[in-house]
Amino acid sequence: MKGFANLVRPYMVWIFGGIVIPMLLIVLYAFTKHGNSVMAFQFTLDNFIKFFDPVFVKVLMKSFEVAVVTTLLCILLGYPIAYIIANVNEKIQTLLLLLITMPMWINMLVRTYSWISILSDKGLINGFLVYLNLSPIKMMYTDFAVILGMVYNFLPFMILSIYTALAKMDKAIIHASYDLGANRTQTFLRVVFPLSLSGVISGITLVFLPAVSTFVIPKFLGGGQYMLIGNLIENQFITVGEWNFGSAISMIMAAIIMFSMYMTRRFDRDIEETSKGGGVVW
């Protein structure tokens, strides 16, 4: 066993070099500013204070708004799709799951780029509208385009996690509900939906967290003026070169994400406690 324990060492180095040191650097940058010739770094809280400028807070609010809308749309679209997949026969199930996951084999950048050619002023949709003698619609660089891109990218995660919850449900429980006189609608509302909530919640975690911090989708489909928190951080590092401020925003983001994860987990556990808990069925 001792020999095996040694195998962990390269991994430790990897974690340390790849995760721990960069994180510490972010913390270091966030709490410092460029020093003078005597001291390379100077401790400061200015970077954090700077963030609470209305301009930046607005960006944060906007990010949350977009992420919440995206998550809600993913639930509304994803639940029925997951429900249908879970209820067709097994062969078709495998096929549908393949179709849902297949786009994920292609790089997200490529997929997001292709939306540009569909949505742009002279793109596929507008080309068709012009062909029908209708006036073209401005779609690129709007909330619509950004949210569409996000929903498109994150929907599979929602579908898969709801599907998992629905598929592992014991069919006998649903039969029991019919047996006790509940019709399909009543069975869905009183049994199936409550029991699938854990899937919805893990879906929310999988969609909301990346949606609140993404910068690629708003950059491509929202344009240079479309500013979400992810873009703000990217700008600070790449365009402005303000690594200290960028690090501070990253830390604020990380804190918010950790808090929201904690809240979802807690909510999830509350449900689990009333629903599951090592019973025979589960």
Next chain:
Amino acid sequence: MRKLIEFKNIVKDFNGNLVLKGINLTIHENEFVTLLGPSGCGKTTLLRILGGFIPQTSGEVYFENIEISNVPPYKREINTVFQRYALFPHMNVYDNVAFGLRIKKQSENIIKQKVEKMLKLVGLEGFGDRAVTLMSGGQQQRVAIARALVNEPMVLLLDEPLGALDLKLRKEMQHELKKIQKEVGITFIYVTHDQEEALTMSDNIVVMNNGEIQQIGGPTDIYNEPQNRFVADFIGESNIIEGTMLDDFSVSFDGATFECVDNGFTEGEEVDIVVRPEDLDIVPLEMGKMAGVVRSSLFKGVHYEIVVETEFREWIIHTTDNAEVDKRVGLHFFPEDLHIMSKLRTY
């Protein structure tokens, strides 16, 4: 008794696999009927067809003389206790039991009375607030029974409900189920592969094999008068011998002729003969109808299981007196201990 359920020529075909090959069966009011057979014999399929969870390929199901094949399960006056209880894990005991009544939109007042009465009946008084997932198998079982019975169905279907319980608890529940059935006075249709369970609880047993009914009858009939080799072999232990009917009351096997109590066979008909192990006696060599050597003796608690080898075969004997291994002994039985079955006769 009034006829309640009638299966007419039920056939079930699962992708070319004939699970039920034309079942005809009538079930009466207030009966405790057991569908008994090895796994894969179609007994659970028949129960599911009655519950409305799967459609039959052909044939009709009548409930109080009305064809119900197209009635969805939630409209049938039948409730089921499922194999692994299928309790709703997100509800406590009370809400599980109240489920059916709430669907029927009864007032919470009445629901409370009925649920509490039912919990008392199954011995779970005061357990209403418990999470069902934290209960033992036996307790979950009781909740499942209460949840079904509270709807006052005309028929309760039980699909191997005691399968997941340990032996002692299973015996307790057998008696309790029988007691509950008498108390509520409705028809129980019980599916099991456990012959002892079937013999203990049933008014009528339907023995099934390979999608066909082998025999229908009361526990003593099934045990004492099995209709064919399968039933004899499946219910209890038996010595099954092939022989020839010489005349009425006279059968030949193992190179000798014996007196028996069966008649009505054609002369020279090949038959199967059942001798129950407890009907055979070990006697001194000269007093036996057959002679053999004791090969083994196992203590089984109440009796010894002894194997005696004769010239033709090994016999299993259950007796309270031990016999010495390797000793030559005689085997004795009475004419009425030979039960003769036609090879052709299935139900």
